[in-house]
Amino acid sequence: MAIKDLTTAQARRPFQRRRKTCPFSGEGAPKIDYKDVRLLSRYVSERGKIVPSRITAVSALKQRELAKAIKRARFIGIMPYAVQ
């Protein structure tokens, strides 16, 4: 998939979206913490399942970290294993 130039945003053709970057990499990125429910809840679906990184664009390294944090949060009861 081609990386789209941002300056052509208006003229952007359909079916070619710009590549998303990992929200946990780079400057000012939040730290993944199992106690931070608000941050973690953005990366689970409405059913409480962990959203795949191909959708959230989290890098593989950070996705592993994130998954571990979510599992810890579930264990201590601050996040659900399954909704309903």
Add this chain to the structure above:
Amino acid sequence: MALYEHIFLARQDVSQQQVEELTAALTEVLAAGGGKVTKNEYWGLKGLSYRIRKNRKAHYTLLNIEASAPAVAEMERQMRINEDILRFMTVRVDELEDGPSAMMQKRDRDDRDGRDGGRPDRGGDRAGFGGERRPRRF
């Protein structure tokens, strides 16, 4: 000496005072093993996401611990015996954070949300028609 973050959940029927006594007792167990507690954070009676031993709520306490592994093992052994403790988790960390944890500062963190719009970004190929469609479920 290793550093640990330790969270434990006490039964909903015990009072806050009893939880504090419990914390003090555990601190003592650690001290006997040559460790110490560098931070003690009581989160209060919080609702659980699912029932644990028929409890819908639990008292949460976070402890930052600096102790040797045998001391922590001894504390965990005693926690397993205590029926007021629903669950506990000890995580070894490279460094302990000083300030209040994410749980305590939750309320005044709205400033951060502007960074990424407050929801996960939907990735390239899936963001097709309409862009904002949520992923399929089930």
